[in-house]
Amino acid sequence: MLAVGLAYGMFAVTAQAAPQQDVYDAVEEQQQPLLDTLATLVNIDSGTGFIAGLSEVEALLTERLEALGAEVEAHPAETYGGNTLVGRLQGSGDRNIMLMIHYDTVFGEGAAEERPFRIEDGRAYGPGVGDAKGGVAVILHSLEVLQTLGFDDYGQLTVVLNPDEEKGSLGSRDLIQQLSADQDAVLVFEPTFSEDAADAVTVVTKGINYAFLEVSGRASHAGGAPEEGRNAVMELSHQLLQLGDLGDPDKETTLNWTIVEGGTKRNIIPEQARAEGDMRYFDSSEYERVLNEANDIIANQLIEDTEVEFRLDKGRPPLPPNPETQGLAEQAQQIYQELDRELQAVEIGGGTDAAYAYHADSATPAVLESLGLVGGRFHSDEEFVLVDSVVPRLYLTTRMIMELSDADPES
Ligand SMILES: [Zn+2]
The missing domain is CATH 3.40.630.10 (Zn peptidases)
Incomplete structure (x- = not known):
């Protein structure tokens, strides 16, 4: 040089x-x-x-x-x-x-x-x-x-x-x-x-992972037969409150729920509801921990006969x-x-x-x-x-x- x-x-x-x-x-x-x-x-x-x-x-x-x-x-x-x-x-x-x-x-x-x-x-x-x-x-x-x-x-x-x-x-x-x-x-x-x-x-x-929460319930007329329905939005709300602490401050892991969707018409008990969350982490073992903890937590349901599913997709490491x-x-x-x-x-x-x-x-x-x-x-x-x-x-x-x-x- x-x-x-x-x-x-x-x-x-x-x-x-x-x-x-x-x-x-x-x-x-x-x-x-x-x-x-x-x-x-x-x-x-x-x-x-x-x-x-x-x-x-x-x-x-x-x-x-x-x-x-x-x-x-x-x-x-x-x-x-x-x-x-x-x-x-x-x-x-x-x-x-x-x-x-x-x-x-x-x-x-x-x-x-x-x-x-x-x-x-x-x-x-x-x-x-x-x-x-x-x-x-x-x-x-x-x-x-x-x-x-x-x-x-x-x-x-x-x-x-x-x-x-x-x-x-x-x-x-x-x-x-x-x-x-x-x-x-x-x-x-x-x-x-x-x-x-x-x-x-x-x-x-x-690193980034993408969290998905899907709830399936049962539709019914909100005026005529609400008791026949299984309200997916109510169940989703319950689950989101339970799933609010999946992060770990010591490891600087965060999981924030950022998108919520549910319901179609005001007079129908909603059949479907879903949420998406954004997970950030340094420690790669956090994927398994969050997945396992979330799956344990969602077993506690508010509304019988609704189905709740948690998914965690891997993004950038x-x-x-x-x-x-x-x-x-x-x-x-x-x-x-x-x-x-x-x-x-x-x-x-x-x-x-x-x-x-x-x-x-x-x-x-x-x-x-x-x-x-x-x-x-x-x-x-x-x-x-x-x-x-x-x-x-x-x-x-x-x-x-x-x-x-x-x-x-x-x-
Ligand atoms: Zn760029």
């Missing part, structure tokens, strides 16, 4: 406090091109399952990756459709690094036309601008920076862009698990929040606290220090694809989440990213790749 020596030579101050000037200059040159890419991506609707839009984005991303010298494969993502793109760049070293993010959004068709990309008071707005098209743009333009610098000390750089994250990555998770197994490091580009103007990467994410992730976070913090900026390492309650890349039975790959742009109000009409976060984030990713490529950092 000739570039490193040059940059250090230009600065009399300590290495930690100064940016590597050649990297920084190349990054600054990419700020406007990155915003242009972001505008193009945001202005194409690509809600999960909206194939026309996803295909348009896919074509664009394929073209961009190929222009950067990558070999690109498209893997169909079942369930919601679209393709997961896998781009590979061969380098001269032996470290394998994967850069991953989704290109679907939560927004429906027409959102981009209604609220096209715009910049106002230092904030860029538009559907998916942070979650996660900003992350896609950071990946593409950090590769541009590396190309400008002539850097190819990595072994293989694998870029993975999936089309179904917002609905659980059902059609891409197996591929993510498989591709990540051969990596030394996986960097994931979800956005990060700017609540208190502090920048952060994510080192821990909770957790990214638990682990030393390899911590190591990457500390590396990222040091790089931020070169810019005289502070970087926090945080835990988030939401699940992300980083968890699919994490292999609990192996020290590799090291996985770090939230290398995308800094912003807020994700999944809302006011979703934004800070324009000022483009340069530091691009610098961070570029320098992470450079350092991770160096098998022996002391050399």
